[in-house]
Amino acid sequence: MVHIKKLEVYGFKSFGFRNTIVQFEKGLVAITGPNGSGKSNILDAIMFAIGENSPKAMRVDKFQSLFHDANNPGHRLIRVSVTFDNADRGIPMDEDAVTLTREMEGQSGESQYLLNGKKVSKTAIMELLEVVLSAPNKLNIVQQGMITRISELNSEERRKIIEDIVGLSYFDEKKAEALKQLDEADRRLEVAFARMGEIRKRIDELEAERNDQLRYEQIGSELKRFKAVQLSNNIRMVRSKLATSTQILEGNNQRSAQLTKQLDELRQEIEGLETEKAKFMEEVDAANKAKAQLASRTAAIVHDSERTKAMLGESQRRISDIERRLPQIEGGKQAIAQRAEGMKADAERLQASVAQKKEALAALRARLDQVNTKVEEVSAVISRYAGLRQKLEGRAKRVSSLRNSIEMSAARMEEKIKTNTYKKDAGDLALASLASEVDSAKTRMAELQKSLESDRSRLQETVNTLDALAETKTALERELAGSAAILSKADTMATKFEERASVAKHAMNEDFAIAELSKYSEKFGIKGIVHDLVRWDKSYERAVLAAGSEWMKAFVVEDVKSMIAIAAYAKEKKLPRLRIIPLDIVGRYRPRPTKEFRGDTNVVGRVSDFVYSEYEALPEFLFSDAIVVRNSSAAYMLARQGFRAVSVEGELFEPAGGSMALDFGSKISDLTKAIILGDSVESLRDMLGRLSKAVEKKNAQLREAAERIASAESEKIRLEIQISSNETRLAEESASVAGKEKTLPEMQAQGQALAQEAEALAVELGKYRRRLELILPTIERLSARLQGIDESAAKAQLAEINVERNQIVKQADSANIELSQISSSLGGIESRLEFDQRQLAQLEEEKERLTMELDQRKKQTEEMRIKAQSLETELKALRDQEQQIIDSSGNAYSVLQEYERKIKGLSEEERKVSKENNIIERESALLRKDVADLTAQESRLVNDLVWLGYKSLLDPMDVEGAIKELSDEYEQVKSRINLRADESYVQVMEGYRGMSTRRNQLESERNSIVSFIEQIVKEKKEMFMDAFGKVDSDIRTTFSKLTGGNARLELENPEDVFAGGVMLLVAFPGKVARESTALSGGEKTIAATVFLLALQSLKPSPFYLMDEVDAHLDAQNTDRLSKILVERSKDNQIIMVTLKDSTVAKATLIYGVYPRQGVSQVVKYRNPGQVPLAQINSSTAEGN
Structure with missing residues (x-):
């Protein structure tokens, strides 16, 4: 964990011109001493070293006050160094210790920054410190008065502090950009609605044309229907004729049926005679049939005799085959028994070989278990290397994540620079354009002034001209009054003839x-x-x-x-x-x-x-x-x-x-003749034209006068309007120039502000790039360390063991294969033995079956020999009977002639009836032809009806008049019909639907943007509420430990978090909960301290500087706060200036500060048991 390891101070405030070194450690470090001794200057020196540039933050009015002896120009030098412990590489430098040094000379007042003795810029220092959240102006530095300021925060300011800590401004930028996109989407949607309105108008127009087209089609449909009615009437008439012809045809069919019946009776008599004749013939043929039966029986006996002889020969051949096969079976059984004895000896030999192979395979498996144990041991070593590699990779991943974050920030900064550049360029163009517009407006004002004077002069001249023209017009009107009546009569007569000719000319x-x-x-x-x-x-x-x-x-x-x-x-x-x-x-x-x-x-x-x-x-x-x-x-x-x-x-x-x-x-x-006659009418009209020329000249003069009067009046009105317009424009230009001249300085100021902002953004971008330059070497060093992890020796050993293991596995596999082969051979021998046993059983079974068959065949042969002798005796008797029947047959010729005579008479009568029936059939054929023609005509009419779209007849009605009326209307509608109206209507409707789809897409895009904005708001709220929950939880825990009471955060507007503030409600033991701003002074301090500690938990820092945060607390609360600080210092470093004994007693390292001859002196004491300060030996402190 990064923490401050050492502080070196020279010439800074109360520290004199000698190096003062202060060693720090992790945990709670207490700095104490009398008022004015310079104990807080230690914290100011740390702040100075890490880049603080605000004199007020270091409790002075100006930088010159930071020098120890401001009145001595020869000793105006400040040098402060802070050394950080960087063993875990929290600061992205491959050094165990990182020293930041800041020097400031009194002559120039400029600061120099050094990083491990090398000069660097302040930006580089800031970037390094921001990596570990240790830059100045952070919550990890709590100065005097900060608790008081926090205690006076209102609810809105508390919410903004939490927002700033978790960085919610990023969401506000994304929301602003999304709102711009939403505005553009709304404009596109408005355009889509406007275009849809235009298309809707076109749809209304096409709908009217489409209605005409539909009426046209409806009339056509009605015409088809009435024509179908006409066809139905014709079909009914044809069907009536068809019914009459069909009735006559049915009468002929009935007469034909009677004749056909008579013919059938005659034919039945003929058939009767034919039957008697056939019966007689059957009696004659009976004798012949008996003869045929004898012949058939004789043939059957001959067939049976031959078949019996064949079966007898087959049985004799089968007996010979069986007698030959039985000795062969005995020889096969002896050969199989001999072969079985040899295979049993081979099987015993192979079983002994299988036992030997199994013993060798067991030895190989024991060796394999030993080698596997060695593999596991080497694999454990490789796993340790892998764990170290994983740890380094995790660290590299965190540094890479930091790099990515910085790169994103740099990208956002570049985007801001581009936006700023665009705004600056647009502002410069607008400024130049505005200046040009001011010059142009002044020029136009001068031109308008000249034009006003000229127009006023021309207006006076126009008024004088109007008076003179009015007198001329009155005189011409009097002269033309008489001539107009005569010309009108002549024109009326010419018009009559012209109309007649025009009708013929324009008719076609x-x-x-x-x-x-x-x-x-x-x-x-x-x-x-x-x-x-x-x-x-x-x-x-x-x-x-x-x-x-x-x-x-x-x-x-x-x-x-x-x-x-x-x-x-x-x-x-x-x-x-x-x-x-x-x-x-x-x-x-x-x-x-x-x-x-x-x-x-x-x-x-x-x-x-x-x-x-x-x-x-x-x-x-x-x-x-x-x-x-x-x-x-x-x-x-x-x-x-x-x-x-x-x-x-x-x-x-x-x-x-x-x-x-x-x-x-x-x-x-x-109409040609009428048109030719129209030429004469045109000639008459020409003469009337020449006749009216004289009158027209006067009219022309009158019109000219009227036109000049109208022109003069128009000119007068135009000049009056132009004068008024010019006066208005002159006033507008004057106001516009005044407004633009007022705007020019404002735009120039905006341009300068954008230029300053551009410089600041460029500096900020440079800071991010330098941070990247610092982080990249760290990534490279981590990569080098990853590459330096050498696990090749372990892997080589593992490879050697694996080679040995593979050899053993190979030998075991070879032994298994040989064992399998021997087992397979043994199985084959056993299978052949089983096969020979089955074959012996089959031969024995065959022998028994053939013996039985031999006995049966011998019996069958004897029976067939006896049957053959019996058939020969029967065949001889049948041939004697056949000879007797041939001798007894007689002559039947005379009876057959009598039957022929009777049949001939009946056939003659049948011919006469058939002739009459044929005549009737011919008449029926003609009638059937008429019926077919009428049916064909009916079919054609029905087909026409079907072609019109009707499958059944329509009700009869008189439709001739309706067809004529509809045809006339059909022609009228046809002249104005737009046959593509329906198609155009469909196309425009499809376009309208497409535009509707486009509108839906635009609405979808707009809804997506709205959803995106809602998502941003949701994420922002979630991040805020997460931070809010953490701060609230920390406040509840810390306040309970500190006072035994209750404290919590509460939102003023839970429905809209960012529309209200965050209230800190505090309830001390025995008191009701109140808002922190309504507490007493001491209570406010406690509440503010707890709130500050909770805020620090959001973004933990490796070290904290606290200047008398317990100054306004009583002894009990001070003791409780010190316990909380000790607990928190386990994970970071807390350097605290305090005057409270209970706090000093709990510190692991104590520094005492006291003044000597105007210079602060520092003494150190390590408190191993964290005993009360009263038990500390003062002499020990002095010795230190």
Whole structure:
């Protein structure tokens, strides 16, 4: 443990110009002496040596008062050295003793610091002392009056002291930074809400368009439904026809069934005759069957006879095999018995070898146990080395942790320096900008003053001009009053004709272009308009108009050159959209081959087949890619196959079914003549224009006068506003300049303050870096010591023992292997012996089985020989019977002819009935065809119904009118519909959801920051409450020991710890608890002392300096306090100045201070038994 080992003082305060050496030890060291003897100067000297720079802290008014003889300029030198015991390397230096020396000369008043005799800076000294919590201005130095100041602390100041000790300012910095981030997060969230508001407006707009789109789709759905009702009505009509045809068909089926029944009766009679004929044939065949049975029996007997003979031969062969096998079995049994005798001898030899190997293996295991004992002994030595290494590594870890803490502090200091630099640079820029703004503002003020004078002069001139213009305007109005009525009547008549022409001109833009270009048909080689040059079959007019709707008003010209000339003219005149077809391209056009639709009754043909023109290639060019079909369903199916199809009703389907156009009766409008007539109306309008020019000139003069009056009035108003604005701006600039000139000195002062702060921060950063320089060598020394731990000898010995152990283990393994091999061989021999025994048993069993089988086979052979003789006798008798049946068979031909005649008559009658039935079947077939056609028609109608989305028939109703009304509304809505409204609405809604997600993310980020702030507050509170608990516990224990009473800390605001202070409630024995500030003087001192001791326990220091902390205590409390100090000095060093005998008596080392000729003298006494001071021999003290 670091503690003060020695103090050397020269020329400091009451100590003269000779070295005074004071030796210190651990434990409680007491310094006593009369008042004014200089005992407290010992503590001041220690404070001076460790860097204290406050004269007030060393109880003087100025540094010059620290010199012993301030009036003698020749002896103005102070030198104080403090030596620390550093055996445990608490101070990061590889020295057992660390000496700090401070010298100060009277001439310059500057101090020099030395560390073990080498000059260093004060910062280096401070850094070393902070490592062990021994720097000045800490709670380990308790000066005179400090107890009194602590006793007067209010609750807020007590809380701040605890905060400063545990370092809670770090949490406040983190909280301030987090609050800045929270402010930024709030701003981002506001922006997100604003953008969401804009998107919400767009959603409302799209929702209206989407409603129109949904209405459009709803009308389409209703149209489909009404068309489905129409199809349902047609299906019912077809089904009625189908029912009538089905009824007729059922009548024919009934007549056909009667005829079929008659045919069945005739066929049954024929079958009866056929049966009788077959029965007769069976009787004839009976004799033949008997003959066949005899033949079958004969064949079976022959088969049995042959089979018996074969089995007899097999039995004889088996008897021969058994007789050969029985001698072989006897020879095998003898060979196995001989082999078994040899294997038994081998087994006995191997069993003896197994016993020998087991004895050798037991000896090897005994040697292995001895070697393992040696391994454990060497391992214990290595473990001790490992413990020492672990201890050094733990110390290195603590020093590394200190280094990391210093590096973090240095990093925070660098960040503060950067922030300070940024603020200083920003302040300099702002200062320069402000000065520039002041100069610019003064320049603008001068310009505004000149502008004011000029504007006032121009205002007076404008007022004079207004008066003159007012007189001119009155004269012109009188002249125009009569002319206006005549011009109005003429204009009304021209407007009537112009409206008629305008209606024709603006009814269709294409007609306007046609009318304009028709004037120059010869110039541009125009042959005509398509609808004038082609003719078509009236039956397919709707299909033709639907297929060629876009080209019916196209120009037909001679060649491409004419087309380009028209296009140039149209571009020059800005004519509306038009189409042009050059005949030379039409002549070269070849339609692409299309699929043949033979056999498809729904396909009528290509549209070009029904269109005619004197230009033969023109119909092919316009209509060859369109196919005419009979209904919309067929057109839709062809479109799905890639064709352009149109129904005869004018329903056009583009390839792949991508789009559909309907034309149920449109006509080709021709407004060209009306537009040409409009040219005359325009000429009339031109004449009216020329007629009104005379009046317009007067109006122009009047307007000019009015405009000049309005301009003059505007100029007057503008000048008045400008004058007012300039006056306002001049006043604002004046106020702004005054305010900025006032701000300039403040900003300059702020810049200087930031510069001073930057210097202080740089000094602080240098201090941290020097501390790092001191700590790094310590880490290196610890690393060197770790490397110096040599456990190689023990490890080498362990390796040798392990080698011996491995050899023994190897020999034991080899012996085990050999034992296993011998055991395996022995087991093999025993297995073969068992196998031979089983084989002998099997041979004996086989011999018995073969003997029994031989007896059975001999008996079976005799039985089969007797059976064969019996079968030969029976076969001879059957062949004699077969010859008798062949001789007795007769002739049945005449009976069979009679049956044939009867069957022929019945078959003729059956043919007549069958012919009538066939006629009825043909009629039924025609009816079935009609039914099939009606069924097919019904199926097509049902398919159309399904295509519309309905699987069952709808209720009948008249829907023609509803379909027309809905179609009209459908077209009206179609003109204003936005078909992408729903898609856009979905996209914008997705964007809105994305923005909502982003808002949620921002809210999450904000909540995270809030949580982080709450965590900081929580950690700060936890650290404070931990320190609060430690101080409170120490106060309770110490106060109880000191006074026998009770004392505790209590928070003023437990809900918000940092919004209130910390109260010290004290209850002396026999008294009620009161706040420490409400106690008497002596009680305050006791409470403050206890509070101070508790604060010191938060950050323990290796040594404490206390100057008369027991001065205001009575004898009883002094005695109790001294006991507490003695108890605490077991773990650290307490150097205490005191006048109380009870305190001095308990000290292990006592220094007495007394004055002699103005110089403090020091005597030392060691109190081995800590006896009362009265028993101390004064002579012994003097001798020391």
